[in-house]
Amino acid sequence: MTAQAVREGLIAAGYRAAVECRLAELTAERIAAAAGLDSREFPAHFGSLKEYLLALQQHFLDDLRGKIVVATMHSAPGAERIRAATMAFLDGCLAQRPLRSWLIELRATDPEVFDMLVKRNAVYTQLLRIEFESMRMPHAVESARLFFVMTQETALAEHDAGQVLADMRETMLVFLKVAA
Amino acid sequence: MSKAEAAGPDIRRALLAAGKQLAERGEKGISAESVSAEAGLQGASLGQHFQTLSHYLGCLVEAILDELRDEITAETAKLPQGLARVQRSMESYLEGNLCRPHLRSLMATHRFDPVVAEVSRRRTYGYGMLMNMEFAGIGTPFPAAAGRLCAVMAVETAIAEHEAGRRLPDMREALYAFLWQLRKQ
Secondary structure (H helix, E strand, O other), rough: HHHHHHHHHHHHHHHHHHHOOOHHOOOHHHHHHOOOOOOOHHHHHOOHHHHHHHHHHHHHHHHHHHHHHHOOOOOOOOOOHOOOOOOHHHHHHHHHHHHHHHHHHHHOOOOHHHHHHHHHHHHHHHHHHHHHHHOOOOOOOHHHHHHHHHHHHHHHHHHHHOOOOOOOOHHHHHHHHHHO | OOOHHHHHHHHHHHHHHHHHHHHHOHHHHHHHHHHHHHOOOOOOOHHHHHOOOOHHHHHHHHHHHHHHHHHHHHHHOOOOOOOHHHHHHHHHHHHHOOOOEEEEHHHHHHHOOHHHHHHHHHHHHHHEEEEEEHHHHHOOOOHHHHHHHHHHHHHHHHHHHHHOOOHHHHHHHHOOOHHHHOOOO
């Protein structure tokens, strides 16, 4: 098995382990066992549990971005594409609720994990700005920042509720009518 | 009640006032020693009145947020219920944050402190609940959702203005545009 395949196996094991245990119970041994590896192999692929968790978050964020791309690739710029992207973002977050529990906990306590998220969110905010500009939304830069913070809050509310919250989604999409 | 017990609340207040002064001066590393020294008390005082430094910082942030809340209440309590009052409360919240840069600095510096983070989360939730009641009173669809979203948007605007060190009229306008759009649903 290639090193890349082993790494991918360990990352996939993280998603499964998140269903079964809390972050505080996570160990390199547990991940290795879930991936069918000897725990002594873990450090060769991830130097530490922290490095592994950073890679896991990166994987989650990349996967989420991929879902958004698929959901929007045939849409023209504008409100409908933002709506599709937002729904893909929210659905993607909810679909990985166990892993998100780990990541939410980590982001609240680990500056490195938090910074990685801030950087990715800055990309989303820039993309939103471009969409808002195409819609001639007033104050596109500021609107993008506000819209994204609503998206994050809705994702958090749905995470806590364990289900889609249609009221939150509908209310946040009212923002797009400002440009209409 | 013993003399020590009677003095307790006063000492707590003195320690919180000292922390506020340190924060206002832009002191980055607030410690038990620096707070006690600022208050003119012995080094061990903080530990006698607050469970941990983390709890002290949580109380400090809460005390500053209480001031802000009281200001907003004083400015809006006599206004008629409606979106204009919600906007006025947001305006007051943003102005209150701008004239207290130490509040946002404290919250940012101690972002990863669980007690400070919990205070921040709880207050934003409370702010959202107040707006929920306002929205429910004027028949806005999904008032709880509207309240929660407006609260985080107001907080985000306050953070942006703190980062910029000035009012951001465009961001406020975007925030208020959403607020008034809620009425038109």
